[in-house]
Amino acid sequence: MQVWSWPGFFGYLGNTYLLGGAITTLWLTAISITAGLALGFALAMMRLSRNRAIAAPAFFYIWLFRGTPVLVQLIVIYTGLPQLGIRLSVVQSALLGLSLNEAAYLAEIVRAGILAVPAGQVNAARALGMRGPQVMRHVVLPQALRIIVPPLGNSVNGLLKTTSITSVISMEELLRRTQILIQQKFMVLELFAVAALYYLAMTTAWDFVQRRIERRFGRAYATAAAEVNHR
Amino acid sequence: MIEIQDLGKWYGSVQVLKGCTTHVDKGEVVVVCGPSGSGKSTLIKCVNGLEPFQRGSILVNGVSVGAVGTDLPSLRARIGMVFQSFELFPHLSVLGNLTLAQRKVLGRNATEASARARALLDRVGLAAHAEKYPGQLSGGQQQRVAIARALAMDPVAMLFDEPTSALDPEMINEVLDVMTALAQDGMTMICVTHEMGFARRVAHRVVFMDQGEILEDRPSADFFGAPETDRARAFLSRILHH
Ligand SMILES: Nc1ncnc2c1ncn2[C@@H]1O[C@H](COP(=O)(O)OP(=O)(O)OP(=O)(O)O)[C@@H](O)[C@H]1O
Ligand SMILES: [Mg+2]
Numbered sequence: 116m117q118v119w120s121w122p123g124f125f126g127y128l129g130n131t132y133l134l135g136g137a138i139t140t141l142w143l144t145a146i147s148i149t150a151g152l153a154l155g156f157a158l159a160m161m162r163l164s165r166n167r168a169i170a171a172p173a174f175f176y177i178w179l180f181r182g183t184p185v186l187v188q189l190i191v192i193y194t195g196l197p198q199l200g201i202r203l204s205v206v207q208s209a210l211l212g213l214s215l216n217e218a219a220y221l222a223e224i225v226r227a228g229i230l231a232v233p234a235g236q237v238n239a240a241r242a243l244g245m246r247g248p249q250v251m252r253h254v255v256l257p258q259a260l261r262i263i264v265p266p267l268g269n270s271v272n273g274l275l276k277t278t279s280i281t282s283v284i285s286m287e288e289l290l291r292r293t294q295i296l297i298q299q300k301f302m303v304l305e306l307f308a309v310a311a312l313y314y315l316a317m318t319t320a321w322d323f324v325q326r327r328i329e330r331r332f333g334r335a336y337a338t339a340a341a342e343v344n345h346r
Numbered sequence: 347m348i349e350i351q352d353l354g355k356w357y358g359s360v361q362v363l364k365g366c367t368t369h370v371d372k373g374e375v376v377v378v379c380g381p382s383g384s385g386k387s388t389l390i391k392c393v394n395g396l397e398p399f400q401r402g403s404i405l406v407n408g409v410s411v412g413a414v415g416t417d418l419p420s421l422r423a424r425i426g427m428v429f430q431s432f433e434l435f436p437h438l439s440v441l442g443n444l445t446l447a448q449r450k451v452l453g454r455n456a457t458e459a460s461a462r463a464r465a466l467l468d469r470v471g472l473a474a475h476a477e478k479y480p481g482q483l484s485g486g487q488q489q490r491v492a493i494a495r496a497l498a499m500d501p502v503a504m505l506f507d508e509p510t511s512a513l514d515p516e517m518i519n520e521v522l523d524v525m526t527a528l529a530q531d532g533m534t535m536i537c538v539t540h541e542m543g544f545a546r547r548v549a550h551r552v553v554f555m556d557q558g559e560i561l562e563d564r565p566s567a568d569f570f571g572a573p574e575t576d577r578a579r580a581f582l583s584r585i586l587h588h
Contacts, residue, residue, distance in 0.1 A: 238396055239433035243447035243499060244423025253446055257437045335437050335479045 124305040127296070128312070136292030137313045143278045143288060146210055148271055151217030158222035163229060173222070180219035186280050188212050193284040209281040209288075217274060224266045228259035261332045268325035275317050289313055347372045347407060347503060347534050348393060354401030355388060362388050363399065364558040370503070373532045377545040377566065380555035381581060386538040389555070390505045393536065394418075394425045407502060423451050426496030426504040430512050432488040434480035440467065440491050441476045444498045452499065459498075466494040470524050486517030490524055503534040510541060540585055546570055554578045 127133060161173035180188065189212035196203060203211065232255045240254040282291035293310040297303050348370040355363040362385050370376050378386050391397040393404055395411045395418040404411040409421055434443050444463035448454045454462070467473045470490040480488055489509055496504060506525065510518045522544050529535055529548045539545065545552055545566055552569040554562040554577075561575045573579045 235429060235431055235433045236435065239427075239429060239435070240447075241396060241419070242394060242422055242425075242427035243495070244419045244421075244451040245447060246419045249450050253450060254435055258435075261437070335439075336481060 120302060120305055123300075123302045124308060127302070127306055127309045130296075130309070132296065133289065133292055133306075133309060133313065136287060136289035137317065139286075139288040140275065140278050140313075141317065143209060143213065143281065143286070144271065144274045147213035147217055147278075148221075148274055150210070150214035151221050152225075152267070154214065154218035155221030156225050158218060159225035159229065162222065162226055177219045177222055180216050181223075185212065185216040185277065186283065188216055189281060189284055205281075205284055205286050208284055209278075209286040213274065213278065213281065217270065220270060221267065224263055224270070225259070228263035229255055231262045232258045261336070264325075264329055264332050268321070268328070271321055271325070272318050275321065276314060347374075348536070349405040350389075350393070350402070351404070352402035353389070353392060353399055353404065355385075355392060355397065355399040362558050363392070365402070366555075366558075366560045367402075368553055368560060368563050370534060370536055372534055374550045375529045375533075375535045375537065375548055376551045376553055377549040378536060378538045378553045378555060379540055379542075379545070379581070379585075380561075384555040385558045386555055387507050390427075390507055390536055390538060393505060394422045394427060396422075396427075419451070423447070423499055424502050426493075426499060426501035428489070428492050428496055428504065428506045428509045430508040432480070432485070432492045432512070434488055434492055434495070436480050438479075439476070440472070440478055440480065440483070443480065443491060444495050447495075448498050462498055463494070466497050467491070469497075469527075470494045471520075484517060485513045486520045489513065489517075489521045493521075493524055493528075497528075503536070504528065506535065506537040506539065508538050508540070510539065542570070542582070542586060554581065556581070 158173045158176060161169050162177070164170045189208065192203060192212045193205070193208040236254055236258065237250055240250040245253070278286075278288050279290035281288060282294065285291065287295075289310055293306050297306050300306070350366055350368050353363050353366040354361065366385075366389060368376070378389065380386055388397055392399045393406065393411065395416075399412060402412075406421060406425065410416055411418070411421065434440075435446070438446060441460060441463055444466065445456070445459035448459040448462060449456065464473065464476060467476055470493060472487060472490055472494070475483060475487065475491075480491065483491065493504075493509075509525070510521050513521065518541070522541060525535070525537065525544070526548050537544075537549070549566040551564060552562070552566045553560055554569065554573070554575070556577050562569060562573065562578050564574075569578070570582075573582055
């Protein structure tokens with residue numbers, strides 16, 4: 116075992132193999148959060164239904180996926196499903212596992228956002244003759260979105276790091292590629308430090324994007340607050 | 347124009363409307379008053395089908411509100427409603443508030459809708475505020491926008507649920523003035539309000555409710571001149587001398 120090597124650290128800082136892993140981490144996150152949000156939205160709408168036959172399956176899904184480790188879900192999808200004749204590639208398994216798990220959490224975030232919109236707003240929209248889907252699309256969701264965006268941003272931050280779990284099913288994302296390099300080069304700390312820096316760069320960049328999105332959704336309210344302070 | 351016959355409504359096992367019968371003719375202004383919890387809000391929410399009812403019938407322009415086949419959204423599009431807490435859409439500008447339902451419900455294009463919106467904002471004295479957001483307006487201004495939003499749908503009748511009770515005293519009159527002008531233009535109106543000055547000046551009839559029942563339904567001069575029931579007398583003396 117050697118001591119810390121600065122040349123080793125800097126040498127791997129711009130390593131294209133690791134950068135490729137980071138890019139995989141990025142698209143894993145982007146696809147999983149998008150698919151998870153779509154499914155999560157559907158689950159939230161189901162849970163809000165007054166019809167028990169519609170609400171119950173969504174409740175069960177959320178209970179199941181929030182109550183078991185995502186690591187276990189991934190392993191079951193990749194190594195358990197083939198037993199049922201369902202054979203998914205590593206990439207398919209990783210995307211499916213992350214999306215299904217994320218959907219359960221996002222469903223609760225979306226549901227809380229929708230419930231936070233006052234009932235009076237729905238009544239006002241209905242009184243204008245708007246139909247259920249129009250009320251949802253034009254009155255409830257835009258207001259819910261402002262409430263949903265901050266926790267959704269945290270989910271993206273979390274998912275950027277959770278993607279590393281897919282390394283156990285040999286998905287070649289940042290962590291997996293770091294480990295592969297470590298096995299060849301034995302620079303454990305240097306390589307993990309580079310990986311950590313990559314993760315930090317990605318989460319920090321996301322923080323920046325998230326703040327901009329939050330400002331955009333808070334615009335109507337920000338001007339209102341400024342006005343009130345002004346008076 | 348609006349016929350309410352033997353209306354009965356229950357929340358679970360609690361009956362909140364008991365055999366209410368009244369009518370509002372075209373161009374008539376009816377004020378509904380009564381103690382808190384007497385069922386005033388529930389009554390007018392039944393008129394545009396925001397609340398379902400279990401007994402009796404309501405006809406609006408000959409359309410039965412409670413009938414199974416009635417398309418409630420298109421009925422509601424023709425009945426304006428104004429709420430105690432304004433309920434402007436906070437994420438939309440004033441103009442956006444006035445054009446949303448015109449475009450999505452009536453299918454007007456953006457140009458038509460905003461022309462109509464601006465004309466109405468002018469009518470309620472808020473032409474200069476079209477681009478602002480509701481949160482930037484005072485309560486009285488917000489309520490006037492809410493009235494304009496309802497008028498933008500070209501309603502055949504307007505329902506008001508205590509439109510001034512959430513307002514600071516100095517803002518009440520600007521809203522009542524808009525309502526008075528509307529009444530003078532011949533709008534059919536049901537107003538739940540405790541503004542007895544407005545009722546005296548503007549209403550053709552007063553409906554007095556208590557505990558889910560309509561106890562008095564008379565021309566406003568008669569009602570204020572000599573209420574028939576003890577409960578109406580007690581209510582009036584409480585509200586006029588507080
Ligand atoms: N969603 C509801 N569920 C159960 N009971 C309700 C509901 N809404 C109203 N009620 C009850 O129905 C009765 C009539 O209520 P309503 O709001 O129509 O009275 P109101 O005359 O408008 O009173 P206020 O002057 O306080 O506005 C009250 O006893 C109230 O508690
Ligand atoms: Mg009320």
